[in-house]
Amino acid sequence: MPEILIADDHPLFRDALSRAAAQALPAVDLFQADSVPALLALVESHANADLLLLDLQMPGARGFSALAHLRGHYPQLPVIIVSAHEEADVARRALAHGAAGYVPKSMAGENIVEAIHAVLDGEVWLPSQLSGGSAELRGNEAMLAGRIAELTPHQFRVLGMVADGLLNKQIAYELGVSEATIKAHMTAIMRKLGCNNRTQVALAASQLTLDPGNVIAVDE
Known part of the structure; x- marks a missing residue:
């Protein structure tokens, strides 16, 4: 059975992500974390998970640091960033750091479902309003x-x-x-x-x- 990991420090949004994941994959095992330390333990115990839905702003990390760390240790794990930030620059930086998708939290549940399907099919997903431009990192x-x-x-x-x-x-x-x-x-x-x-x-x-x-x- 597919496994999806959900990392967000807000219980209500974890529930919303869980519902979207269950809608995308009716037969799925869901595992949640509310902080980066909890996420690190979760990923270690589910190293073969199929997908991670990750909030950028959680206790224990700043900005893209958790994403960078996870991509280094678990490059096989696709990551969709789910964030309150809706700037195209932030979304492109997330992709440059190795995310496979970026979903603003203001988007509807069906958009999250669409992103999950796309990333599990090996695609990169961005909402249309954030697409375009290059995914590049600054300086060092x-x-x-x-x-x-x-x-x-x-x-x-x-x-x-x-x-x-x-x-x-x-x-x-x-x-x-x-x-x-x-x-x-x-x-x-x-x-x-x-x-x-x-x-x-x-x-x-x-x-x-x-x-x-x-x-x-x-x-x-």
Whole structure:
């Protein structure tokens, strides 16, 4: 039986996506996550899922970082972004980061059904008002996305918490591990992202936000 994963932090919209998925595939197993940490655990336990419906704005990630991480670890998993953002630029960046479709949350359920059918058939789906133009990434964005894809799931969780301003001691408490373990993760994160300190790590995480004004340079 096909498996579809649904990741959104709003219960009502998870329900709406579930209904659309069930309409697209009457015989389907649906699995939900309400945060990026929950999503990472879900994808790990359902690595052969047929499709992921992913909200860009969820606790534990910023902008396209979760998409970049998942595409690096699960390139076989098609991802449809379902977002409140309706800008064509955001949709094209999502495709450039490896999404197979982009659905604004304002669209009707039948549009989500159409997108699911198209992506499962191997196509790329965009609503007509967002189509056209090239799917390109700015500056160092592609390079940083590649580096984020190299992070382990644990390192990616730590990165999200650093971006949220948490200290090592707070992260250790939240994850139930020692502060020494977090320091080891931070060392690996800085090496993989090409950063020299914690501030650079937090700034690098902001490069994949949806606001182009937040994009900063990362050392080559």
